[in-house]
Amino acid sequence: MPSAFFRVFGDFRGHSLISCADMVPKHFRGWFIIVVGLLSAGGLIYWALNRPPPIDKIAHQVGERLALKGREGVAPCTACHGANGEGNFTAGYPRLAGLHPGHIAKQLQDFARNPMEMGVVMDPIPRDYSKTPRIYSDLTVFTPGTRADPVMNPIARKLTQTEMRNLGIYFGNLPFTIDPQAIDFQTLERGADLALRGKPEYGMPACISCHGPEGGGFGPHFPPLVGQPPEYLIRQIDKWQTGERDNDHLALMQNIANRMTDGDKLNAMAYFSNRSLEKVK
The missing domain is CATH 1.10.760.10 (Cytochrome c-like domain)
Known part of the structure; x- marks a missing residue:
């Protein structure tokens, strides 16, 4: 395959893009430019979508302080998850270092959320249908997300949304081995x-x-x-x-x-x- 490719398009190694285009037979030159353009655009889009976002330094500092020292009613995260968020294999506490910041914040939100009510009690429908109570609710087969844990539930319920985000940013940007x-x-x-x-x-x-x-x-x-x-x-x-x-x-x-x-x-x-x-x- 490579030899057939080079027979048609030439060997482009060591040449600039312009000189490569000149080496392509004229009836293939238009396609060559389109393919190179698409590959370049695809590479730029991939880079833009996958490059790590800049670290919010203030959020990182506030998250670090909360993780290391805790606050009133909230124990330091490092007490269970390790001094550097590496987790505790012996006790079975998970690693937080290097996890996606959004994942960490979502787990804290789910720990803080009370279990959804299962089932709805409805009053009998009256004869006067104009007085029938109407219940408007989003229906979905997926819950917003709940996690039951006797240790994490009370801690997460004392955290604000901002604190959850800050902790995610701090732990998500820690190195780990x-x-x-x-x-x-x-x-x-x-x-x-x-x-x-x-x-x-x-x-x-x-x-x-x-x-x-x-x-x-x-x-x-x-x-x-x-x-x-x-x-x-x-x-x-x-x-x-x-x-x-x-x-x-x-x-x-x-x-x-x-x-x-x-x-x-x-x-x-x-x-x-x-x-x-x-x-x-």
């Missing part, structure tokens, strides 16, 4: 099959199809799996299965969790605890 855990080969092989292939025969996609290569996370809706305590991740899947957690994007994880066995949880999470990423920020 992942230390891979030693896992036996059989568990690793089974976990890799779930992480990389899923269980398509049961309608379960591969973990990396949403959580990114190596489970490194993708955007605010799909957090990283690598570098998190396996016990924490398994506990979250358990909560999706029991309904204690109901705040996943489009109910994706709830459906996936219901297709996972206890063995699936152990194997997949062990696999991600064995993965490693470069030091990221």
Whole structure:
């Protein structure tokens, strides 16, 4: 293929774009310019959409103070999540460092939200239909998001929306290092099959199809799996299965969790605890 390409278009290595265009046969020159233009525009759009936003320095400083020292009624985040937001593998507290700021803020909002009322009690319809009470409400199969946790619920309910955002900005911009855990080969092989292939025969996609290569996370809706305590991740899947957690994007994880066995949880999470990423920020 490369040799055929160079026979038609020439070898452009070491040439400027203008000289490359001159090397292209005239009947291909228009297409060459269009293709190069589209590739350049696509690259610029990708860069614009994926470049990290500038850090709000004031929000970062305020978030840092709250994370390290807490305030009246709110304990320091670092007491459980580590001095640098690295988490606590022994106690099963998750890593916050390097998570998407929007993801952190949303989780705090969901911890603070009271569970939605299930069901509506309606009065009997009177004979005079003009006096029938009308209830206007947005109907959706997806809840705004709730997370039940005896430690985080009371803390999150004392935070303001601004404080949640500030904490997200602070922790989301902390560097972190992942230390891979030693896992036996059989568990690793089974976990890799779930992480990389899923269980398509049961309608379960591969973990990396949403959580990114190596489970490194993708955007605010799909957090990283690598570098998190396996016990924490398994506990979250358990909560999706029991309904204690109901705040996943489009109910994706709830459906996936219901297709996972206890063995699936152990194997997949062990696999991600064995993965490693470069030091990221």
